Amino acid sequence: MIKSMTGFASLTQDDEAATITVTIRSVNHRFLDLQLRLPSSLAPLESRLRARVQQRVARGRVEVAVSLQQRRAATLDVELNEAFLQALDDAVGQFGDHPVGQEFGRMLSEINMGTAVYSTPITANGTMIIMTHNELFAIQEGAQRK
Numbered sequence: 001m002i003k004s005m006t007g008f009a010s011l012t013q014d015d016e017a018a019t020i021t022v023t024i025r026s027v028n029h030r031f032l033d034l035q036l037r038l039p040s041s042l043a044p045l046e047s048r049l050r051a052r053v054q055q056r057v058a059r060g061r062v063e064v065a066v067s068l069q070q071r072r073a074a075t076l077d078v079e080l081n082e083a084f085l086q087a088l089d090d091a092v093g094q095f096g097d098h099p100v101g102q103e104f105g106r107m108l109s110e111i112n113m114g115t116a117v118y119s120t121p122i123t124a125n126g127t128m129i130i131m132t133h134n135e136l137f138a139i140q141e142g143a144q145r146k
Contacts, residue, residue, distance in 0.1 A: 029061040
């Protein structure tokens with residue numbers, strides 16, 4: 001008896017949370033060529049789905065496509081860890097009392113460039129480089145404006 005490896009099936013399941021559609025297509029092929037197309041939210045299930053298909057199909061070009069449309073957004077329960085928040089607040093307070101922390105927020109100098117700065121200032125070899133719309137500034141410690 002000859003059995004064909006060509007086939008098509010599609011199933012859709014609806015409930016109040018989502019609609020999921022699974023479509024399977026297969027054609028004759030010498031070896032098993034399995035293609036899975038899953039939404040990223042179902043990616044963790046890919047290896048289990050692949051193993052399940054391989055248990056039942058020995059050969060053929062098989063495409064399994066899964067589509068998922070969620071009707072409502074997943075809810076996220078967030079709980080505030082007050083002990084961690086207090087420890088973080090204490091650490092920030094200690095940082096401000098430390099000599100490094102005292103220097104951290106201190107303004108060293110202010111320069112009016114006359115226009116907006118269009119790039120992130122970078123430093124190289126003790127020089128800070130800043131680009132505005134029409135000028136390039138190279139600033140070194142102790143330099144005087146001309």
